[in-house]
Amino acid sequence: MTPREIVAELDRYIIGQEKAKRACAIALRNRRRRQQVPPELIDEILPKNILMIGSTGVGKTEIARRLAKLAHSPFVKVEASKFTEVGYVGRDVESMIRDLVEIAINMVKEEQAVMVREKARERAVNRVLDLYHPPLRPAANLSDEDRDRILARHDAHRTNLRDKLIAGELDEEKVKLEVNDAQTPFMTVFNGSGTEEIGFNIKDMLPNLLGGGKTKEKDFPIKEALQRVQQEEEQKLIDMDSVTKVALERVENSGIVFLDEIDKIAAGGRQAGGPDVSRQGVQRDLLPIIEGCTVNTKYGMVKTDHILFIAAGAFHVAKVSDLLPELQGRLPIQVDLESLTEDDFFRILVEPKNSLIKQNTALMKTEDVTLEFTEEANREISRIAFAANETQENIGARRLHAVMEKVLEDLFFDASEMGGHTVVIDLTYVQEHYGDQSTSDMKKYIL
Numbered sequence: 031m032t033p034r035e036i037v038a039e040l041d042r043y044i045i046g047q048e049k050a051k052r053a054c055a056i057a058l059r060n061r062r063r064r065q066q067v068p069p070e071l072i073d074e075i076l077p078k079n080i081l082m083i084g085s086t087g088v089g090k091t092e093i094a095r096r097l098a099k100l101a102h103s104p105f106v107k108v109e110a111s112k113f114t115e116v117g118y119v120g121r122d123v124e125s126m127i128r129d130l131v132e133i134a135i136n137m138v139k140e141e142q143a144v145m146v147r148e149k150a151r152e153r154a155v156n157r158v159l160d161l162y163h164p165p166l167r168p169a170a171n172l173s174d175e176d177r178d179r180i181l182a183r184h185d186a187h188r189t190n191l192r193d194k195l196i197a198g199e200l201d202e203e204k205v206k207l208e209v210n211d212a213q214t215p216f217m218t219v220f221n222g223s224g225t226e227e228i229g230f231n232i233k234d235m236l237p238n239l240l241g242g243g244k245t246k247e248k249d250f251p252i253k254e255a256l257q258r259v260q261q262e263e264e265q266k267l268i269d270m271d272s273v274t275k276v277a278l279e280r281v282e283n284s285g286i287v288f289l290d291e292i293d294k295i296a297a298g299g300r301q302a303g304g305p306d307v308s309r310q311g312v313q314r315d316l317l318p319i320i321e322g323c324t325v326n327t328k329y330g331m332v333k334t335d336h337i338l339f340i341a342a343g344a345f346h347v348a349k350v351s352d353l354l355p356e357l358q359g360r361l362p363i364q365v366d367l368e369s370l371t372e373d374d375f376f377r378i379l380v381e382p383k384n385s386l387i388k389q390n391t392a393l394m395k396t397e398d399v400t401l402e403f404t405e406e407a408n409r410e411i412s413r414i415a416f417a418a419n420e421t422q423e424n425i426g427a428r429r430l431h432a433v434m435e436k437v438l439e440d441l442f443f444d445a446s447e448m449g450g451h452t453v454v455i456d457l458t459y460v461q462e463h464y465g466d467q468s469t470s471d472m473k474k475y476i477l
């Protein structure tokens with residue numbers, strides 16, 4: 031996609047923040063451009079990583095996440111303040127690459143699962159049918175004629191059952207499945223790096239010790255049995271070697287890491303606590319990863335050269351210049367995100383493809399309740415959210431979620447008994463349902 035197309039696509043979800051959207055679109059395109067230049071030049075061209083500066087809830091993560099979705103990129107969001115310098119107890123910075131790989135593995139596995147789903151479903155139907163009505167083994171002393179006749183009848187019956195099974199008519203019938211009887215003990219292994227991987231490996235190595243080898247039979251309704259067996263068959267059909275290969279390639283060539291709260295590891299960023307030296311240590315550890323190095327993961331080595339890093343922070347206390355100059359250099363594209371206005375709130379409420387209004391309307395539809403918001407109601411919700419941010423903590427557009435939840439609380443409670451009705455959320459509805467003195471007389475609003 032060209033930067034223009036990327037921005038147009040981002041516009042469908044994110045209101046305003048034009049500069050940030052442009053910067054991200056350019057960075058994404060430049061990564062591709064850099065991958066295509068002659069190899070001897072690649073090292074000369076610094077990757078164009080981004081630093082987004084803006085308060086909480088103004089769309090920083092949303093832009094990065096949407097960008098990743100557009101590019102089908104593995105995406106991970108990590109908080110820089112959670113890291114500790116190598117050699118100290120806690121998460122080391124390389125773990126973000128391991129997390130990214132894990133995400134990519136799941137992503138590719140899911141894609142492959144979709145491709146083998148039909149085949150897995152067919153196998154699951156056959157297996158569950160065998161359990162429900164096993165194939166017949168006629169007695170050996172029968173004449174050929176009798177055997178053929180019995181088999182034909184049995185087959186016809188099975189075909190009939192098969193159709194019923196597929197049609198869901200046998201969903202409530204029971205079959206026995208073997209299930210793993212493992213009671214995996216809760217175990218945490220602390221060490222400086224990659225805690226999660228060590229826990230995992232021990233489990234792999236010593237399945238019997240952890241009861242992983244034992245199975246027992248259990249009754250399941252056919253509907254659930256089908257799902258379980260299908261999942262099992264999907265796992266069998268998925269080629270893990272190819273999943274790993276594709277996932278590693280995808281991380282290296284199109285991975286995106288969103289490094290939030292980068293300001294908290296800057297010198298002068300008071301919130302993080304701890305001495306400035308340790309925060310500087312984390313910054314130093316970040317340098318090689320952002321610049322391009324090789325990280326060892328349990329799936330293999332990963333080169334970080336082409337991973338796109340988007341760092342973000344509010345920089346209310348610390349300043350960008352408090353970051354190590356080398357780190358600033360690795361984040362050459364710096365963009366300020368604007369604070370959102372009341373009008374932005376209104377647009378965020380209604381315009382995006384996944385806007386809160388659309389989400390809640392869809393939720394209500396599942397109860398056969400039609401929800402209609404009037405423009406005045408949306409204006410009022412935006413006004414309340416904006417005012418709350420002024421008087422309380424400013425949490426950006428997240429405030430809209432909080433206000434909306436409160437406004438719709440009664441409705442969410444009652445909706446299950448209101449099927450077939452239309453509810454109009456107008457100005458008075460919002461005013462009456464927001465705030466502690468909500469006078470929840472729903473009847474007035476039901477059409």
Ligand SMILES: Nc1ncnc2c1ncn2[C@@H]1O[C@H](COP(=O)(O)OP(=O)(O)OP(=O)(O)O)[C@@H](O)[C@H]1O
Binds near residue numbers: 091092093290291
């Ligand atoms: N400009 C915007 N357009 C549309 N939705 C937005 C915008 N800004 C924020 N939102 C919505 O608000 C919520 C929070 O936004 P987001 O996660 O991007 O915050 P952020 O700026 O990354 O803050 P933080 O650094 O605290 O994570 C999201 O659900 C998002 O949908």
